[in-house]
Amino acid sequence: MRPIYVAVFTAVACLAIPAARATGSPLAVADGTAPTQLPRDVRPLHYEIEVEPHAQSLDFDGKVSITLEVLEPTDRITLNALDLKFSSASLHSTQQKRVYRDPKISVDAATQTASFTFPETLAAGSYRLTLAYTGTIGTQANGLFALDYVTAQGARRALYTQFENSDARKFLPGWDEPAYKATFDLAAVVPAAQTAVSNMPVAGREDLGDGRVRVRFATSPRMSTYLLFFGLGDFDRATATDEGVELGVITQKGLTAQAQFALESSAAVLSEYNDYFGVPYPLPKLDNIAAPGRSQFFGAMENWGAIFTFERGLLLDPAISTEADRQRIFGTAAHEIAHQWFGNLVTMQWWDDLWLNEGFATWMAARTTEKLHPGWKASLRRVESRERAMALDAVASTHPVVQHVATVEQASQAFDAITYSKGAAVIAMLEGYVGADAWREGVRRYMKAHAYANTRSDDLWREVEAAAGRPVLAIAHDFTLQPGVPMLDVTAVECKDGRSTVMLSQGEFSKDRPQKKALRWRVPVIARTLGGAPVRGMVEGGKGRLQLPGCAPVLLNAGQSGYYRTHYAPAQFTALRDRFSELAPVDQLGLMGDALALGLGGMQPVTDVLDLVSATPLDADGKVWERIADTLQEIDGYYRGDAERQARFRAHAIGRLAPKLRALGWDAKNGEDETVAILRTRLIEVLGDLDDADVIREARRRHGGRQADPALLPAALYKTVFDIVASHADEATWERLRAEARAEKRSMLRDGLYLQLATALDEGLARRALDLALTDEPGATNSAAMISAVSEHHPDLAFDFxxxxxxxxxxxxxTTSSSRYYPRLASGSLDPAMVGKLGTYAERYVAAGSRRATETAIADVRYRIGIREQRLAQIDAWLKKQQD
Structure with missing residues (x-):
């Protein structure tokens, strides 16, 4: 994914740890250890937990006995706890055979901790802390939470946990930081008719004789608290066995048929990772748990042996699921199972190095998808992922890959495109630099050296450097310890005696600081002349020089493994544009991405990217056509609210995309490539967004006729057609869609329908969707998503509402998303007044150290306004020239 001072109590005490959104408390850093918000004088070794959840009343009873070590004499034990009420406690010294009772209890809601002070000093040694407490069950996806859903048999409620980054403390009083690894025994008292699931297999089941059973799970390996999992509900389980590991997919009852692809994917990925990491998966089972609903924070979570995933990321519903869904399900499995090693077996010491989990899993998923499903062309998606990172990395509010995290809220904000996508891009670049075999050997060494322990980034770099026999640390530090996007200018190209000499200058690409003094990176470079062999080099100290065979146009970042922007002089860009069809698809994507970003940033004509779009042949790779659709849709968004100019641009964009859709047709053809179905739906989506009358008419025809002729709306088109009908709905259509949503008993379809109601272009209907989101009708986890969906077309309306x-x-x-949720609603605004609104919001509601999301949204709004004011005139002139 993305993500307790324990107490000793008297029998009669009842202390509440108040609900609080902790944005505070800077970390104390002990010499030679990971950062911490807790004292380093006590550490846990083992937790024995028993919980009894009460799903209907949304609370639970808990008991825990913690084996711990006091490392140096102290009279106080401090640990994490949040929203818990304690009713009894005792501390037993295993060496002195003594029980300590009635400590003084103090809590600090701001730091989410509780401290227990004893009348005398505790000697260093082994102790057992036993607590009884109660807690609450939430309705959003953090801590222990409930998800309600509707079935043909009636309403159902299931319980799940989500603890990353800092929410285990809502379920378990303990040391809720990644460096405090321990083993866990979990037991749960649950209704006999329901299924309980955790990280480990069930080790015992005791019938209590009153409709309840006590389910006891096997002891976990040594792990961090954020990886603990518990789930309970009316579940079915599909199973398979691979390499001695029992694989499972747990679903609501009756849906295991939809889990078969996920189960098969898990088996394939597990086998691949056992080989790649050189360390076999260490648990006896690996479950994937599918849950209805959604979160604003995450889509899946890598709990060790019990991966949690929302249904749309795990199940294939034959009525609505598409080829894109299949590929996304595989990608989710590949990402989350990678965490079973990178994150679970070996864990970062603190959230500063979160990218060791997320960047690596993102890279590993792309690599594994490319190997096991080469027809899906995952290597081309790498460029799209890199573009997301660079968009965020080029504004002042960016941060290094390895970042300083000082609060719980900052840890939550660390789950972003820098951590995931830039982290993955840096790994891809370094793997290309040292070679795939040396990289894998370094990873294997890292796994074996640090299994069941905690690490920092340099631990990985040292192992890779040792395996490769090449310097890695300095390059890795350049790209992970400082923020920003390098930009390489091709300043001169001279050809003599059949060889090209290329002169390079390194600057920095910035979207909001054109006069910024460039940082310096050591940049590994791969370049070639068209038709020539690739040559590797390094740009150091801001300058570089390459000798390339051949005198054809020069392509920098050949293969697109480098994390940098490439800026060509006009003549060099023109030479590449004129031979655009000769470039490999990955390089076509890279050239388009650079041309759009540099054009919008004013570093080259913004119309250069439109020239590349015009130069793309109809038979170009489908991923290139997807990129064209994305580019035209992005530019169209800058015209929002200027109907006359937008109509001219849309006429051109439709003229470019519609012929490609006509060539594909609306209906799938036998034997067509797997990527064609994804391109077809993407073209239909974008043409619908561009108000193409033909596409809207056809979508309405298929939607209206689906009852009489189901073939009009196959699964591959179901969501796309509904999206277009919903976004272009009038009041009568909107009401019909709402009636369908209310009547729908399948959770994925129902969730999707409510989200589509919030996509209406009509402002009056958008307001009705916002009002609807505040009712109980859509379901607790859909409401916030509906408001976000409104912001796609009406950002100012959604933010103000x-x-x-x-x-x-x-x-x-x-709770992990609050400081990011509101700014994201506003980030698409074109109104200068929004800058002030966002500033006021941050000052009023967000702690000073947690305003990065607001600062990024302000930068986005200013950037968009600047494009509208400074770049669109170039595009208008270019469009006029095309018509003349």
Missing amino acids: ALAHREQVEPLID
Whole structure:
């Protein structure tokens, strides 16, 4: 994914740890250890936990006995706890055979801790801390939470946990930081008719004789608290066995048929990873748990042996699931199972190095998808992922890959495109630099050296450097310890005696600081002349020189493994544009991405990217056509609210995309490539967004006729057609869609329908969707997503509404997402007044150290306004020239 001072109590005490959104408390850093918000004088070794959840009343009873070590004499034990009420406690010294009772209890809601002070000093040694407590069950996806859903048999409620990054403390009083690894024994008292699941297999089941059973799970390996999992509900389980590991997919009852592809994918991925890492998966089972609903924070979570995934990321519904869904399910499995090693077996010491989990899993998933499903062309998606990172990395509010995290809220904000996509891009670049075999050997050494322990980034770099026999640390530090995007200028190209000499200058690409002094990177470079062999080099100290065979146009970043922008002089760009069809698809994507970003940033004509679009042949790779559709859709968005100019641009964009859709047709053909179905739906989506009358008419025809002729709306088109009908709905259509949503008994379809109601272009219907989101009708986890969906077309309306109704909206948002949720609603605004609104929001509601999301949204709004004011005139002139 993305993500307790324990107490000793008297029998009669009842202390509440108040609910609080901790944004505070800087970390104390002990010499030679990981950062911590807790004292380093006590550490846990083993937890024995028993919980009894009460799903209907949304609370639970808990008992825990913690084996711990006091490392140096102290009279106080401090650990994490949040929203827990303690009723009894005792501390037993295993060496002195003594029980300590009645400590003084103090809590600090801001730091989410509780401290227990004893009347005398505890000697260093082994102790057992036993607590009884109660807690609450939430309705958003953090801590122990409930998800309600509707079935043909009636309403159902299931329980799940989500603890990353800092929410285990809502379920378990303990040391809720990644460096405090321990083993866990979990037991749960649950209704006999329901299924309980955790990280480990069931080790015992005791019938209590009153409709309840006590389920006891086997002891976990040594792990961090954020990886603990518990689930309970009316579940079915599909199973398979691979390499001695029992694989499972757990679903709501009756849906295991939809889990078969996920089960098969898990088996294939597990086998591949056992080989790649050189360390076999160490648990006896690996479950994937499918849950209805959604989160604003995450889509899946890598709990060790019990991966949690929302249904749309795990199940294939034959009525609505597409080829894109299949590929996304495989990608999710590949990402989350990679974490079973990178994150679970070996864990970062602190959230500063979160990218060791997420960047590596993102890279590993792309690599594994490319190997096991080469027809899906995952290597081309790498460029798209890199573009997401660079968009965020080029504004002042960016941060290094290895970042300083000082609060719980900052840890939550660390789950972003820098951590995931830039982290993955840096790994891809370094693997290309040292070679795939040396990289894998370094990873294997790292796994064996640090299994069941915690690490920092340099631990990985040292192992790779040792395996490769090449310097890695300095390059890795350049790209992970400082923020920003390098930019390489091709300043001169001279050809003599059949060889090209290329002169390079390194600057920095920035979207919002054109006069910024460039940082310096050591940049590994791969370049070639068209038709020539690739040559590797290094740009150091801001300058570089390459000798390439051949005198054809020069392509920098050949293969697109480098994390940098490439800026060509006009003549060099023109030479590549004129031979664009000769480039490999991955390089076509890279050249388009650079041309758009540099054009919008004013570093070259913004129309250069439109020239590349015009130069793309109809038979170009489908991923290139997807990129064209994305590019035209992005430019169209800058025209929002300027109907006359937007109509001219849309006529051109439709003229470019519609012929490609006509060539593909609306209906799948036998034997067509797997990627064609994805391109078809993407073209239909974008043409619908561009108000193409033909596409809207056809979507309405298929939607209206689906009851009489189901073949009009196959699964591959179901969501796309509904999206277009919903976004272009009038009041009568909107009401019909709402009636369908209310009547729908399948959770994935129902969730999707409510989200589509919020995509209406009509402002009056958008307001109705916002009002609907604040009712109980859509379901607790869909409401915040509906407000976000409104913001796609109406960012100012959605932001103003959410702030005006903040008391009602706040309970609908994951606590891990609050400081990011509101700014994201506004980031698409083109109104200068939004800058002030965002500033006021941050000052009023967000702690000073947690305003990065707001700063990024402000930068995005200013950037978009600048494009509208400074770049669109170039595009208007270019369009006029095309018509003349």
